[in-house]
Structure formats: structure tokens, C-alpha cells
Amino acid sequence: MFINCKGQLIDLSAPKVMGIINITPDSFYSGSRSNTEKEILSIAEKMLTEGATFLDLGAYSSRPGATDISAEEELKRMLPAIEIIIREFPDILLSIDTFRAEVAEKSIEAGAAIINDISAGKLDNNMLAVIARFQVPYIMMHMKGTPQTMKEFNQYKDITSDVLFYFSERINAARELGINDLIIDPGFGFAKNIEQNFELLAKLELFQNLDLPLLVGVSRKSMIWKKLKISTEEALNGTTSLNTAALLKGANILRVHDVKEAKECIKLTHELIK
Numbered sequence: 001m002f003i004n005c006k007g008q009l010i011d012l013s014a015p016k017v018m019g020i021i022n023i024t025p026d027s028f029y030s031g032s033r034s035n036t037e038k039e040i041l042s043i044a045e046k047m048l049t050e051g052a053t054f055l056d057l058g059a060y061s062s063r064p065g066a067t068d069i070s071a072e073e074e075l076k077r078m079l080p081a082i083e084i085i086i087r088e089f090p091d092i093l094l095s096i097d098t099f100r101a102e103v104a105e106k107s108i109e110a111g112a113a114i115i116n117d118i119s120a121g122k123l124d125n126n127m128l129a130v131i132a133r134f135q136v137p138y139i140m141m142h143m144k145g146t147p148q149t150m151k152e153f154n155q156y157k158d159i160t161s162d163v164l165f166y167f168s169e170r171i172n173a174a175r176e177l178g179i180n181d182l183i184i185d186p187g188f189g190f191a192k193n194i195e196q197n198f199e200l201l202a203k204l205e206l207f208q209n210l211d212l213p214l215l216v217g218v219s220r221k222s223m224i225w226k227k228l229k230i231s232t233e234e235a236l237n238g239t240t241s242l243n244t245a246a247l248l249k250g251a252n253i254l255r256v257h258d259v260k261e262a263k264e265c266i267k268l269t270h271e272l273i274k
Contacts, residue, residue, distance in 0.1 A: 019047035
């Protein structure tokens, strides 16, 4: 199972780690926020040294109820960060966390390798056309509503079946435009309550039926810290536990705040499934 990143074939049959860098003032985990050039480069270097294959850069906070910002503000944050990271690490495979086609287009032109869209193209009708034109790998996440409203849209007949149906429709829309490299993300925490998140994780192996790489992002999320009655800062152990479960059920990419621990998790889990 391969994806083509800027001419480089990445083998996802061996799980990879995607490190999270948020250039926002209000992301849910303060440890992922980087707002100065020094902070951005420091966290990027640390994650790459610890073994991240990809870094995921976000300039729009998508936590539940987050403040909406304009595309102009998102680009004002995003483009300088892309520039300084690529200047320092020219071979980096940089993923851009955005649902806006304009941000995706300008980020790819600036050197980004992947687009990570929380809406799978449903919040911007131009997104799929941009991905098709540039032929970069495209991460499609499941969500209903927007970050501001998604808490109101967690009603499902059967959550796993509903999410699988959603992906079948979005995959078809992408394939019709000739998009080659697709990755799916069930969207833990997006329009889902804690019980629904765990139900989805328990049945995660069913997503292998889509025959696409599977990204899982549970790092320090509320399904961990609310269940354990702890803080996000204390949620690393719980993150590792759920990452292990995800790997055993077929995850190909772990999107995380803590790269070293995720790499160790992959190495040990591999001994169980090799």
C-alpha cells in the first residue's frame, strides 16, 4: 500500500507517524501550539528526529466550538510557517490541515506534499478539483456540520455503517475526478460522543474493506481524558493504549502529538502482527 508524495513512494504497509504542529492560539492541547519561528522549527526538528514520516501543519483550530477565522487569516498564519519549515528541512513531507481549497492550493504551491481535510471536500466545493489538479495525497475525514456546530450532529442509525457509507460516497466523488492517492480518517471526536468514538474504534477493522490507507487521530482527545477524568497533559498513556488498539485493527498512519511514543508503539505492536 503506497502513496506518492512529491515523487517519493511511501510504503504504508508498515505504519507511519504524522506529527501535529498547530500554529493556532487555541488548539485543544497546548503542547502542540507553535507560534514563533523558533518554536515551529524546534518542534519540527524534534518530531523528525524522533521518526515522524509526515508533519501535519494546522492554522485553523478545528476543536469543538473553535472560533472561525477567515481564509486570509489562515493563509497569513500558514504560508510563512510552510516557508520556514521547508527552508530548514527541504525534504520534508508536509501535510496541511485545511478544508479550504484556496489554502490547499497556495500551500501546495509553497511546497506542501499532502492535504488533510476534516470535511472530505464537503465544506468547500472547489477542494476536490484542486486535489485532482495537483495530484497530491488527500486525507478525507468524516465529520458532520462544522467545528462550530458538529456537537449537534452526533445522531446515527449505526455509526460504523453510516461512516462507511459516507466514505463510499466521498471516495466515488474523488475517483470521478481522477484523484489517485486517498487516505481515510474516521474522525474521532468530530460529530461523535465518547461512546460513539469507542464503538467506532472497536469496529475499526471494517474500514479495511475500503482498501485505502487508514489514518487514526486519537492523540490526547477527550475520549481519553474525559473517560479517565484527567487533563490533556496527562493523556499520553491513554493515547498509547488506543494507538495500540488502532494498529492491531489496521491503522496505517498515527496522527499524534508525541512522536517518540507512537514510534515505540508501532515497533512493539509490529512484533504481534508481523
